[in-house]
Amino acid sequence: RxxxxxxxxxxxxxxxxxxxxxxxxxxxxxxxxxxxxxxxxxxxxxxxxxxxxxxxxxxxxxxTDDLPDTESMAAAWENMPELSPALIEGVLRQGHKMLLAGPSKAGKSFALIELCISIAEGVPWFGRFRCAQGKVLYINLELDRASCFHRFRDVYTAMGLNPENLRNIDVWNLRGASVPMDKLAPKLIRRAAKSGYIAVVLDPIYKVITGDENSADQMAKFCNQFDLVCRELGCAVIYCHHHSKGAQGGKRSMDRASGSGVFARDPDAMLDMTELEPTEAIRTQMKNRAACAACCELLDKRGHGDAYGTDDALSKTQMLAICKDRLGQADLRMLDAEIERAAAHAMEKTAWRIEGTLREFARFAPVNLWFDYPVHQLDSGLLEDLQPETDFRTAGRAGAAKRWAATDKEDTAKKNRKELATAFEACTMDGEVTVYAMAEYMDLKPRTIKQRLKADGGYWIDGEKVGRKEPGYKG
Incomplete structure (x- = not known):
């Protein structure tokens, strides 16, 4: 029977x-x-x-199983299937999976909201990664409904965009009503089947994790639910996860996410955010820029935009001198308050670096960002020489790390001195040596050349002119 x-x-x-x-x-x-x-x-x-x-x-x-049949490579050779179009150029294709990992307070949720807006409006994400335009579903698992909608509006405003394509963004608020991913996936597929989404964003996934996040087999089953959503809806699935405890600078970017290594190896693209600690010189430069911007704004407002040039706008001292010459006492008092406010605001920004581990594209160069609440802004070059903090948990490893770091620092300093000397000698052939001439020769930015010249100590800088210090030089 x-x-x-x-x-x-x-x-x-x-x-x-x-x-x-x-x-x-x-x-x-x-x-x-x-x-x-x-x-x-x-x-x-x-x-x-x-x-x-x-x-x-x-x-x-x-x-009679549900698995696909094997296929002959010879049959496909002359009739290759088309690749899925890029959702995020150079990072992620439509129908694929992406993980954004980072520590607490990195602004991961803000970054994902920025991504939703970038896809909806068809503008670059972080001002760096071009996005395809289309409909996106944001699954909010953490914020209450009002906070979520206000956050979207705040980010739209901070990005300087007109909300012309709000109909491209749907929000599914599940705070207090979330279920494990194996139960959520079929409900999501049923609801979104006819909506035409090109991306589904889950924020954050710890709310829907099923099983022990340190168990490889359980996390593999959990991540398979994302594949199910991708296949059934034909859209990309994007989600965020937190870092493990401790400093992350000594780890590879794909090993920083908390839990099983499945998190890093399962998605087609993994973007990792690590914090950078700006030096005092960088902070000072930021405050100077903020002061210059405040001066320019007030001069323009009072009809004195012709009082300063491009070079003047880079010098706090020069801009303050122009303001004292052109503005009255009331404006100067207001300017002092604005400069103080702008400097304080500059000090509140946090610095971050994004590194990518990609399956479909070549790895991109690390991207440095400032998190200026509530959005991330592309760095102009101030952060390029910084490295994330490294955490060594034993005294032996800490001692070794210090020795390696000291050796690396010494080797880098020797290399920089040699490169500067070569560039300086080469530029003397054209007569007067300038920061711009050395920057062009070394293929670096002028501000980087200035930083290296100051760190070297063997050169003087007068405006943009550069010279070598003679014995007994006192400045």
Whole structure:
């Protein structure tokens, strides 16, 4: 009876509908040599098929599974399937998966909201990565409904965009109503099947994790739910996850996410955010820039935009002198307050570096950002020489790390001195040596050249002119 039941289920599964009421095993057979009406029955073939029931059962289950068939590479060679179009140029294709990992307070949620807006409006993400335009679903698992909508509006405003394509953004607020991902995936597929989304963003995934995040097999099953959503909806799935505890600078970018390594190896693109600690010189330069911007704004407002040039706008001292010459006491007092406010605001910004581990594209150069609440802004070059903090947990490793760091720092300093000397000598052939000439020769930015010249200590800088210090030089 069990075999007959199994046969009926196989037939049903493969489209052969039989009378389920007929359960007599003899009805499944025919008698060779006997007459059936006017026709004599006979065997078409003998000794074919499988040797026994067990072999046949294994065979029928192997050919009727839900897995795709194998394909010949020779057949596909001249008729290659088209690659999915890029959702984020150079990073992620449509229908693929992406993980954004980072520590607490990195602004990961803000970054994902910026991404949703970039996709909806068809503008570059972080001002760096171009995005395809289309509909996106943001699944909010952490914020209350009001906070989520206000955050979207604040980010839109800070990005300086007109909300011309708000209809491209749908929000599914699930705070307090979230379910494990294996239960959420079919509900999501059912709701979003006809919406035409090109991306679904889940923020954050710890709210829907099923099982132990340190278990590879359990996290593999969890991540398979993202594949299901991608396949059924034909859209990209983007989600964020937190770093493990401790400083992350000594780890590879793909090893910083908390839990099993499946998190880093499963997605088609993994972007990792690590914090950078700006030096005092960088902070000072930021405050000077903020002061110059405040001076320019007030001069323009009072009709004195012709009082300063491009070079003047780079010097706080020069801009303050121009302001004192052109503005009254009331404006100067207001300017002092604005400069103080702008300097304080500059000190509140945090610095971040994004590194990518990609499956479909070549790895991009690290991208440095400032998180100026509530948006991330592309760095202009101030952060390029900084490195993330490294955490060594034992005294032995800490000592070794210090020695390696000291050696690396010494080697870098020697290399920089040699390169500066070569560039300086080469530029003397054209007469007067300038920061811009050395920057062009070394293919670096002028501000980087200035920083290296000051760190070297063997050169003087007068405006943009550069010279070598003579013995006994006192400045």
């Amino acid at each position: 069990r075999r007959v039941d199994y046969l009926y289920s196989v037939c049903q599964k493969n489209g052969l509908v039989l009378d389920q009421a007929c359960r007599n095993p003899s009805r499944l057979s025919r008698m060779p040599g006997a007459m059936r009406g006017e026709q004599k029955q006979y065997l078409l073939e003998t000794n074919f098929g499988k040797a026994n029931w067990g072999e046949w059962k294994d065979w029928v289950e192997s050919v």
